[in-house]
Amino acid sequence: MDTIKQYIEKNKNRFITELIDLLKIPSISADPAFSQDVLNTADSIMKALKEAGCDKVELCETPGYPIIYGEKIIDPNLPTVLVYGHYDVQPADPLDLWDAPPFEPVIKKTELHPDGAIFARGACDDKGQMYMHVKALEYMTSEGNLPCNVKFMIEGEEEVGSESLAWFVPKNVEKLANDVILISDTGMIANDIPSITTGLRGLSYVEVEVTGPNRDLHSGLYGGAVANPINILSKMIASLHDENNHITIPGFYDKVENLSQEERNEMAKAPFSLESYKNALDIDDVYGEEGYTTNERNSIRPTLDVNGIWGGYTGEGAKTVIASKAYAKISMRLVPNQDWEEITTLFKSHFESIAPDSVKVKVTPHHGGQGYVTPIDSIGYQAASKAYQETFGVTPIPQRSGGSIPIVALFEKELKSKTILMGFGLNSDAIHSPNEHFGIWNYLKGIETIPYFYKYFSELHK
């Protein structure tokens, strides 16, 4: 692996250009208007895997968007790494908050990225991080030092719940057989403080609809006499947290894993400045569940957030109307042991039960997934840790993430292997937000670190 630095130096401009080309395709899986773009991105991934040295690349049809499978099997007796990533991206709105159009990538320097960062939807999540693996494979195949077998499984529905992947994996257990799963779809603490994600939160995402009168009404003639669905929805949402910001859904916390004080003390050692955190977000104060620190609130504790709300007149000026309907999209981040389907059911019954007789309520589950915790004594984790030590010069910190990759729990269940989450993005990279970006230093550092994982994993596996 000692030639990796030179290989990157020689090819880095091409690596950047190739990623930029990929980022130009608006592969928004949530919006059917972009379906052809999602399909075109799948084609690009196939091409990239072939060029990187895969012996076999397949477009696997599913009930939704295709899954791209690629493999290079050098010896059936050697261990196999399965790389997972996704080629779809989040919707880009609100578009007016982007400094440059989300699908016309630009490179700009930032305080945290003095070498420049690529700004585009999907730059970090996950096209950039997924493509590091393609380029790391290219290095290993072209230099002839791939130490084990490799399989790729790149899907197009991660941002909408990975339903087709959940359908695909159990049907292809043999094809996907592996010794470890490697994913770069998380972040690290800072460029000088690498970390490996050891936990992910689960997710339950629902949409609610509150219907009052059968048509929009004049707020003067009816105001005060009929239930206003927006007022009622606000009241119902407000009641989902108590005065200590605990979630009030009965049974919600029943299976929540309570960390020991020792574990919490260990977590608290990770470098964190509340002042910088608040400054970066331009907020005067943080806000969350009583009794927990900021880093605990967004990693080891479950949460409930409204992701979108709408109803009534939202145009210019004033309209004195009582809307017939009000809507919200609500998601809950779950911690290990909370079952997302059970939580979805608890939410639905509770939300329906708190509606007054004067409205009708409909709860539609969108998608969800289980949380995940990975042990740090596995050879996968040890290999990753050694890889970071090689390229960053320091031991990475194990860290729980607040995000969700629901499919990871399914991988363990179906494929019986552990997942290693080697993320190279930063929290400030604005994934899911306007002006998403990915540091060029981080992109190249990822390409440099990944081959060492293969090396150490193969060595430790013997």
Add this chain to the structure above:
Amino acid sequence: MDTIKQYIEKNKNRFITELIDLLKIPSISADPAFSQDVLNTADSIMKALKEAGCDKVELCETPGYPIIYGEKIIDPNLPTVLVYGHYDVQPADPLDLWDAPPFEPVIKKTELHPDGAIFARGACDDKGQMYMHVKALEYMTSEGNLPCNVKFMIEGEEEVGSESLAWFVPKNVEKLANDVILISDTGMIANDIPSITTGLRGLSYVEVEVTGPNRDLHSGLYGGAVANPINILSKMIASLHDENNHITIPGFYDKVENLSQEERNEMAKAPFSLESYKNALDIDDVYGEEGYTTNERNSIRPTLDVNGIWGGYTGEGAKTVIASKAYAKISMRLVPNQDWEEITTLFKSHFESIAPDSVKVKVTPHHGGQGYVTPIDSIGYQAASKAYQETFGVTPIPQRSGGSIPIVALFEKELKSKTILMGFGLNSDAIHSPNEHFGIWNYLKGIETIPYFYKYFSELHK
């Protein structure tokens, strides 16, 4: 006036066609995109007033949309009726709930309108009701039986707060001098139960913005640790009513007029079926302030309704985002003695005070107006009552309306005259809602009744 029935019979098709032509112009004052249409409507009104027999018609420029003034002075010694109406309309959205496009009027029969109703935005509020007066004038001038002087003042900003009218009236007190003001911009109980509106609620309309983090955030990475502006806005809105649905803004009820039990008993005599009311709106229960009936809640009691709310992701599918901002449009209907500017100030200070430190709140007042009560012993009211008796065969019921025509209080203050609210629409005509309509029977009945008001007012004024 005994020729009015024949005149209507002879001309009713033209009356309907002329109104339909007026309804085809989308004069939405709230949305700048329609400004040319608003101006075109003003031109149509000028033309209509000239054709109806006004001697002088003027387009009066204002800081906003023009006010159309017309007059026919037959004898300075005779009394003068000032007719007020508006040529602007409410926005038409949500467009997908209209059975036919809002500015392509169609005539359809309904249960309450067996002779057919004209369906279009503005059909009842207020183009149809305003145009009854134009056609009544046409009858009186063409038959030579106008018994007094008449002035018209038709504005184009009623649906956005009548700011230009409030600017115009004090500057034109002499021009607008009159003995009574006549307005048809309210409703009546039913086609066989005519009523005259004796009270209007005031209005305070504000827009609120809640800002959390300085950008949209990933709900996994930040969820639970920072204030979500949608959750906070919901909590703040929910807190504006207590468990008895009283409004919690300190000082809000201080000046509210409390009606005596006797007055409330009198009100309760108006025919009302809670069952029909619920059936018409397809609701299982009504909802409102404890201790008051439905008819009290929407007339003699002040209210607070959210007219629109929006924030975060509202598109197809799911996006796991914590929005940077959330917004709501909130209006309060006020009762006589509550000062709208004082209430706006109370709202603003209270709403700002209940925001947690973790968000910033901005409250922007939109517009407002005072409530109004008219005495039933005035000659204006008596003339109107006799007019209804003549054409409906029954004595109309005096009734407080929940709606607002903020400018009425200003008329009394500046022009020192009382306003008579002769409305011919029904509550079920869906003003401000999709499928707004106005019964053809009601339209023609209005044209028939108005000349009798002129007759009896002139007689009683002697």
